[in-house]
Amino acid sequence: MKFQTEYGEVEITVNALRKLTYLxxxxxxxxxSIGSDNWFSKWFSSEEGKIKVEEDEYGHINIDIFVEVEYGTKVTEVGRNIEENVRHKLQYLANCENVDVNVHIIGVK
Known part of the structure; x- marks a missing residue:
């Protein structure tokens, strides 16, 4: 993702967006915890690597997050809070305006 500032052009990689999303x-x-939708990723990648971040040719960013939530919490509220927090952080820190955040609740612990 590239954008222009008054000082020049800034490029943010997909890995940087993944790290910001994880935080x-x-x-x-x-x-x-952050999980995954397939067994291979569950065993062989870090939690941060289990977040899917994709950018299309128009600069639109799609993020898929697979999480396990704490028992006793409202699942829909947790999902909504994650979505709002990720969208806010990416807009504030990375200047990302076109972001779709999909939160997948894969379990309760």
Missing amino acids: AVMETYGPI
Whole structure:
């Protein structure tokens, strides 16, 4: 993702967006761990690597987050809070305006 500032052009990589997303999820109340939708990723990648970040040719960013939430929390509220926190962090820190955040609750612990 590239954007222009008064000082020049700034490029933010997909890995940087993934790290910002991970930090935003961990700051939110409710999620215990970040999981994945397939068994291979569960065993062989870090939690941060289990967040899917894709950018299309128009600069639109799609983020899929797979989380396990804490028992006793409202699942819909946790999902909504994660979505809002990720969207806010990416807009504030990375100047991302076109972001779709999809939160998938894969378990309760």
